[in-house]
Structure formats: C-alpha cells, structure tokens
Amino acid sequence: MATKRIVVLISGSGSNLQALIDATASGRIDGRIVAVISNRPGVLGLERAQKAGIRAELLDHKAFDSREAFDSALQALIDSHEPDLVVLAGFMRILTTEFVSHYLGRMFNIHPSLLPRYKGLNTHQRALEAGDTEHGCTVHFVTPELDGGPLVVQAVVPVATDDDASRLQQRVHECEHRIYPLAVEWFCADRLQLLQEGVTLDGALLPPTGYRLDA
Structure with missing residues (x-):
C-alpha cells in the first residue's frame, strides 16, 4: 500500500494542521502532507508548514474576480501535487459544486458542532443558547451541501452549567485535534x-452520526 499524499487547505493559525503534522511525523498516519495552501497571506499555518519542511503555498482569493475563478485556480494547484486526500483545516471558503464534485470521496472537513446541529458559524454560542447538555465536533466528507456531507467521526463534549462560549470552544478544539488525525489515519x-x-x-456501514467518541 503506497503512502498517501495529503494536501491541507487553511485560512488561519492551523492548529488542526499542527495535529496532522504531528501525527504524520510520529508515523501514526501512513501519509505525507505534500503541501499546505492558504487563501490568506501571513497566517501562522503557513509558518507551521515551513517549520515542518512542508511546501507552503499562498493563493490569495482576493486576486480573483469570482469564486469560480479562484476555485479553478485552487483545483489546478492542488492537482499539481497529485493528492490522495484533501483536508480542509479551518479553510474559510464556501466552495463551488464543481470543485467539491472533483474531490468527492477524498476531501474532509471538520466542523465545531455535532452535525447535523448548528451548521455554519457561532456554533458554541448557539449550543449554549439552546440549552444543550452536549456539544462537540464532527469530521465529514465534503459534498456540495454546506456542512452537510456524510459523517465520519464525532467527539462529544459535555456542556457544563457555567460554560461560556470561550471555555466550550477550547474543549471542542482539544477534541478536534484528536478526531481529525484519527479520520485521516x-x-x-x-x-x-x-x-x-x-x-x-473496515467494510461496515457507519451510522448516520458516524463513529462517536465521548470526551
């Protein structure tokens, strides 16, 4: 079995990227991150890639006059690295259907909620306002529906009565760093x-909620 080639897309600090870098460096993941691509200049995630000896590339979305033009250029750049898997790690772009379809079955995203709850933004505050007793994060395959692809694995985080959005976010982040390397592995x-x-x-159909891990 050939070692898988991975391209990671980021827009910011890249904490999930770092978790993947660590997991590949330790040999836990039989894969190699061949490139990290950011749509924003000067982000910490690009520094993380360079420090790890990974090719770090910038493709600034502001240089393109349409979403379609950017996605076309991004697809060409990704494909130049011949990846087996594309990983969205805090990549803050809504992707076109054509782009997503090109990588169907080989592109992951991680979302800070127990999908299908709380698609989109401000998930931690929304969970608190709803009075939820559990929250968490989800790795899913990417499909054209925003945050709507088939689920791979979820980590469940209990919500404490004195939680605010910041404390809850911190615990969810810790779980993200556990389950993203697991799914990639x-x-x-x-x-x-x-x-x-x-x-x-392993040949067995997962339930619609994916594989669930308790915190």
Whole structure:
C-alpha cells in the first residue's frame, strides 16, 4: 500500500494542521502532507508548514474576480501535487459544486458542532443558547451541501452549567485535534470509504452520526 499524499487547505493559525503534522511525523498516519495552501497571506499555518519542511503555498482569493475563478485556480494547484486526500483545516471558503464534485470521496472537513446541529458559524454560542447538555465536533466528507456531507467521526463534549462560549470552544478544539488525525489515519490505511450507501469503516456501514467518541 503506497503512502498517501495529503494536501491541507487553511485560512488561519492551523492548529488542526499542527495535529496532522504531528501525527504524520510520529508515523501514526501512513501519509505525507505534500503541501499546505492558504487563501490568506501571513497566517501562522503557513509558518507551521515551513517549520515542518512542508511546501507552503499562498493563493490569495482576493486576486480573483469570482469564486469560480479562484476555485479553478485552487483545483489546478492542488492537482499539481497529485493528492490522495484533501483536508480542509479551518479553510474559510464556501466552495463551488464543481470543485467539491472533483474531490468527492477524498476531501474532509471538520466542523465545531455535532452535525447535523448548528451548521455554519457561532456554533458554541448557539449550543449554549439552546440549552444543550452536549456539544462537540464532527469530521465529514465534503459534498456540495454546506456542512452537510456524510459523517465520519464525532467527539462529544459535555456542556457544563457555567460554560461560556470561550471555555466550550477550547474543549471542542482539544477534541478536534484528536478526531481529525484519527479520520485521516483511517483513510490513509484504506479503512474508510465513501460509498453510495454511506460511509464504511473496515467494510461496515457507519451510522448516520458516524463513529462517536465521548470526551
């Protein structure tokens, strides 16, 4: 089994990127991050990549006059690295259907809620305002529906009565750094697949909520 090639897309500090860098460096993930691409200049995530000896590239979305033009250029740049897997790690762009379809079954995203709850932004505050007793994060395959792709793995975080959005976010972040490397590990070991009937792990169909881990 050939070592999988991974391209990571970022827009910011890259804390999930760092978790993936650490997991590949330790040998836990049988994959190699061949490039990190940011749509924003000067972000910490690019420094993390350079420090790890990974190719760090900038493709500023502001240099393009349309979403379609940017996505076309991004796709060409990604494909130049011949990846087996594309990982969105805090990549703050809504992607076109054509772009997503090109990577269907080989592109992950991580979202800070227990999907399908709280798609979009401000998930921690929304969970608190709803009075939820549990919150968490989800790794899912990317499809054209925003935050709506088939779920791979979720980490569940209990909500404390004295939580605010900042404290809850911190605990969810810690869980993100656990489950993103896990999902990538499964994919790189050929244990995980997206099929027409759903997501399978070791040949068994996962439930619609994906594989669940308690904090």
